[in-house]
Amino acid sequence: MNITGTPDKLIVKVTEKHIKRGARGSAVSCPIARATRGLFRGYDLSVTEDRISVSQGGLIYEQYNYSISRAGRRFIQNFDNRGRKAVKPFNFVLTRVY
Numbered sequence: 001m002n003i004t005g006t007p008d009k010l011i012v013k014v015t016e017k018h019i020k021r022g023a024r025g026s027a028v029s030c031p032i033a034r035a036t037r038g039l040f041r042g043y044d045l046s047v048t049e050d051r052i053s054v055s056q057g058g059l060i061y062e063q064y065n066y067s068i069s070r071a072g073r074r075f076i077q078n079f080d081n082r083g084r085k086a087v088k089p090f091n092f093v094l095t096r097v098y
């Protein structure tokens with residue numbers, strides 16, 4: 001995806017594979033990061049409790065921020081606090097923050 005033409009809302013699908021390979025408490029390897037990475041090939045991304053930041057090549061020439069929907073935030077809390085068994089595959093919405 002060319003990030004310049006990114007839509008304001010994106011639907012992200014987190015699969016069982018993302019959950020199994022995800023790392024608890026990781027901003028770059030959690031299931032949310034793994035699922036979102038496919039939308040932004042060639043860009044770096046970092047996940048916080050409520051936001052995803054996407055930047056180019058580790059240097060912040062361009063940076064884009066997305067707010068994570070309530071379902072996504074709840075997933076992050078459950079996964080980080082209780083582990084893989086506490087979560088299931090689901091979809092969530094990212095909304096671009098300007």
